Amino acid sequence: MKKVIHYINQFFGQIGGEDKADFEPEIKDGVVGPGLLLNSLLAPDAEVTHTIICGDNFMGSSKEEAIERILGFLEDKDFDLFVAGPAFMAGRYGVACGEICKAVKDKFGVEVVTSMYVENPAVQMFHKDIYIFPGGNSAAAMRKDVPKMATFVKKIIQGEGLKPAKEEGYFPRGIRHEAFKDSGAVGADRAVEMLLKKLREEEYETEMPMPVIERVPIAPAVKDLSRATIALVNTGGIVPLGNPDRIQSASATKWGKYDITSLDSLKAGEWETIHAGFDPSAANADPNVIVPLDALKSLEKEGRIGAVHEYVYSTVGTGTTQAEASRMGAEIAQQLLDANISAVILTST
Numbered sequence: 343m344k345k346v347i348h349y350i351n352q353f354f355g356q357i358g359g360e361d362k363a364d365f366e367p368e369i370k371d372g373v374v375g376p377g378l379l380l381n382s383l384l385a386p387d388a389e390v391t392h393t394i395i396c397g398d399n400f401m402g403s404s405k406e407e408a409i410e411r412i413l414g415f416l417e418d419k420d421f422d423l424f425v426a427g428p429a430f431m432a433g434r435y436g437v438a439c440g441e442i443c444k445a446v447k448d449k450f451g452v453e454v455v456t457s458m459y460v461e462n463p464a465v466q467m468f469h470k471d472i473y474i475f476p477g478g479n480s481a482a483a484m485r486k487d488v489p490k491m492a493t494f495v496k497k498i499i500q501g502e503g504l505k506p507a508k509e510e511g512y513f514p515r516g517i518r519h520e521a522f523k524d525s526g527a528v529g530a531d532r533a534v535e536m537l538l539k540k541l542r543e544e545e546y547e548t549e550m551p552m553p554v555i556e557r558v559p560i561a562p563a564v565k566d567l568s569r570a571t572i573a574l575v576n577t578g579g580i581v582p583l584g585n586p587d588r589i590q591s592a593s594a595t596k597w598g599k600y601d602i603t604s605l606d607s608l609k610a611g612e613w614e615t616i617h618a619g620f621d622p623s624a625a626n627a628d629p630n631v632i633v634p635l636d637a638l639k640s641l642e643k644e645g646r647i648g649a650v651h652e653y654v655y656s657t658v659g660t661g662t663t664q665a666e667a668s669r670m671g672a673e674i675a676q677q678l679l680d681a682n683i684s685a686v687i688l689t690s691t
Contacts, residue, residue: 343386344387344389344423345421345423346390346424346495347393347394347416347421347423347425348373348376348377348390348392349393349425349426350376350377351396351397351429352396352398354374355374355393356374357397362397364399364400365397366396366408366411367408367415369394369415371391374393374395376427376428376484379484379485383493384495387496387499387500391419392415392419394415394442398432399434399591399618401434401441401442402434402437403618405441421452423454423455423495423498423499424443424453424455425454425491426438426439426456427457427491428488428491429456430479430481430483431458431480432462433462433464434593436462436464437463439464440456440471440472443455443472453498454472455473456473456474456491457476458474459476460476461664461665463661463662463663467661470516473515475490475511475512475513490511494510536548561685564684564685570647570649570684571683571685572638572650572683572686573654573687574602574633574635574638574687575678575688575689576632576689577656577662577690578689578690579615580615580625580632580633581615581656582614583613583614589616589656589657591616591658592618594657594658594661594662594670597656597657599653600654600656601652602650602652605635605639606635607630608630614629615632638687651678653677659691
């Protein structure tokens with residue numbers, strides 16, 4: 343019987359919710375939480391022998407340490423496959439699953455499988471490296487998501503030939519293998535047939551799909567900066583000390599708006615970054631390195647710009663989905679339009 347090791351976060355590991363998101367990695371014998379369903383579906387071909395639990399915040403803020411400790415757990419374990427999640431739409435959890443799956447695959451050479459919602463940022467980050475199955479956007483989809491992973495794991499265990507991503511159901515990894523069409527038609531004939539269908543405005547499916555990227559036109563230059571009101575927006579997570587709006591440190595779904603009317607700069611100890619994607623030391627020592635309020639206020643006093651807008655807008659970019667980023671951007675943009683802002687300085691990290 344083949345052996346599988348399962349990775350889950352603190353919530354599904356029955357440790358706790360957000361209050362336990364800093365939970366340090368541990369390994370347990372047997373199954374925990376969703377591993378019960380996974381184990382039952384894998385029988386009699388395989389069993390989940392161990393479960394690894396790690397808090398999402400610990401993985402996000404101490405990634406190297408978390409991965410090193412988890413790989414250490416596995417050094418003396420005999421296992422054939424590694425399964426993580428499912429992670430649904432939970433961005434931090436999805437990224438954690440992606441990070442540990444890739445690390446396990448690279449070190450031990452075993453196949454790794456996970457599942458998450460299509461807009462989970464980890465899909466774009468890791469779909470080329472590991473098998474990721476599309477899942478639901480909440481834990482309510484558990485009973486549909488786990489069987490997809492289990493079925494695929496059993497195919498690997500039984501040594502069945504794996505079909506293309508579209509047929510197996512996982513997100514395409516961009517790996518192309520030489521294969522022969524059942525019809526026997528050569529590539530040139532298939533290409534001509536697709537072209538004819540396109541000209542006839544008939545439906546057809548390309549054999550090499552290309553990503554569609556939304557293009558945003560560049561805004562025209564501000565004609566007279568001396569009369570312009572400039573706003574500061576940042577994705578570097580600069581917020582008042584204590585993070586009053588509880589903006590997530592990764593995979594953000596919130597943004598904050600903070601009054602800076604009476605300030606000439608952002609002072610250390612009063613402002614901080616809650617961004618989990620970089621070393622916060624420099625930003626916490628001087629928040630102006632990310633939100634240059636001090637420099638902008640100097641330009642205002644010199645008359646080189648008309649005014650600094652009375653609010654700064656903040657969120658976190660790391661791991662944030664395109665959909666969430668677009669939504670938050672539109673909401674902030676509407677506020678800026680309502681305030682008749684002339685231009686925006688958008689800073690990141």
